[in-house]
Amino acid sequence: MTPVESTPSTVMPPRPLELLVVWMKAASQAIGGGGSGVLTAYNTMVASRSWLSAESWSECWAICQIVPGVNIMAMALLTGSRLAGWPGALASLGGLVGPSLVATLLITILYSRVQGSHLVQSGLHGLMAAAAAGSIMFSWRLASPAIRANLTRGRLVFSVGVVIVVTSAVLVRTTQVPVFVMLLTGGGAMGLTLWVDDYRGRKAEK
Amino acid sequence: MTDPILYFWLVLKASLLSSGGQGNLxxxxxxxxARGWATDxxxxxxxxxxxxxxxxxxxWVVAIGYLVAGLPGAGMAALAVILPxxxxxxxxRIHRRIGSAPAVRGFVRGIVLVVAATVPVVFLRILASYGLDLRTASLVVACIGLHLTRRVPVIVVIALGSLAGLLLFR
Incomplete structure (x- = not known):
């Protein structure tokens, strides 16, 4: 891995310790989701210290959307690796995850001590309603760029996307079909559809 | 939890085939x-x-890991969610070469659509374990309204939801 490939030549690349601190600060701002944490990291790394250009940041973010798992963790790893190699990647991830992991564990332990309380269960009921609303918004924001992109590709691609969404929702509600089977089938179907659509487009051009 | 390897594999598999923080839910x-390891x-x-x-x-996976299998469960869950x-x-490194291939873009897009379709269904199912009555449904709708304004931070919506829960479900 080649470090500092994305840092503008006039700027001193960050040391791993600096990256650790930046991502620790980002984690402290990321309550209720990673969005505000990413914004905090952007403000420091791009806007304030110019370690990365806005273009490099956007490219990293786009790549993070296609890898599995938690996007903000991938972002810390990728930007850290580009700025300071493996030490930078590990320091960034450590800053993001380390203190948060301890906080999560402490809150869970605290919860397990008071879970029998009716008051706690009432608060949790309300919190879950708010979290369910957040999950609906999360899903909409996740799916809407894909749905818009499908719309621009014509009826076939759009229809396959709709079938994937409806079938997945019905299957997860009413059957025990393994979710990973749905994911692989949905991914495979959409991949094949886009490939066929692209092939037909190129053939028509010829 | 009787089989640590199976447990680790299930969390890793869920994280490997997911997108976003709750995609593995x-x-x-x-x-x-299905294995009786955890309740709603x-x-x-x-x-x-x-x-x-x-x-x-x-x-959040670390929290379910702790509730299911104590500190070892939390540790294994943390590792399984950090690795992917x-x-x-x-x-x-290879993104510039294959990232724009239609089949790759399509595969990722398909996974995103499945995640987006299944996460709210499972969330609502878990919420239903508390009872899905008119008050709960109204609270969900009110919180969606707050999100739609884009002016209220997520943590404030969560705090207001909890407060409403204390008042509504006493």
Whole structure:
């Protein structure tokens, strides 16, 4: 891995310790989701210290959307690796995850001590309603760029996307079909559809 | 939890085939509840912890790990959720070559659509374990309204939801 490939030549690349601190600060701002944490990291790394250009940041973010798992963790790893190699990647991830992991564990332990309380269960009921609303918004924001992109590709691609969404929702509600089977089938179907659509487009051009 | 290897594999598999912090919820919920390892109530608690704890929302998996199998469960869950994002480094290297291929873009898009379709269904199913009555439904709708304004931070919506819960479900 080649470090500092994305840092503008006039700027001193960050040391791993600096990256650790930046991502620790980002984690402290990321309550209720990673969005505000990413914004905090952007403000420091791009806007304030110019370690990365806005273009490099956007490219990293786009790549993070296609890898599995938690996007903000991938972002810390990728930007850290580009700025300071493996030490930078590990320091960034450590800053993001380390203190948060301890906080999560402490809150869970605290919860397990008071879970029998009716008051706690009432608060949790309300919190879950708010979290369910957040999950609906999360899903909409996740799916809407894909749905818009499908719309621009014509009826076939759009229809396959709709079938994937409806079938997945019905299957997860009413059957025990393994979710990973749905994911692989949905991914495979959409991949094949886009490939066929692209092939037909190129053939028509010829 | 009787089989640590199976447990680790189930969490890793759910994270490997997911996108975003809660994308692994449908798979984990299905695998853990089918084996009797966790209840809807424990999932609700873990998701709640993930909402109020600082850091990546994906760390809710650590909370369910603790509730299911104590500290070893939390440790293994943390490892299983941290490992998949490491794929970003090799993917970052080959992205320029294959990232724009229609089949690759389509595969990722299909996974995103499945995740987006299944996460709310599972969330609502867990919420239903508390009782899905008119008050709960109204609270969900009110919170969606707050999100739609884009002016209220997520943590404030969560705090207001909890407060409303204390008042409505006493």
């Amino acid at each position: 449908p798979s984990l919920h299905q695998d853990f509840t 109530g424990q999932f609700a608690a873990a998701l709640a912890v993930g909402q109020v704890a600082p850091g990546p929302g994906g760390l 994002p490491f794929l970003v480094i090799p993917v970052g």
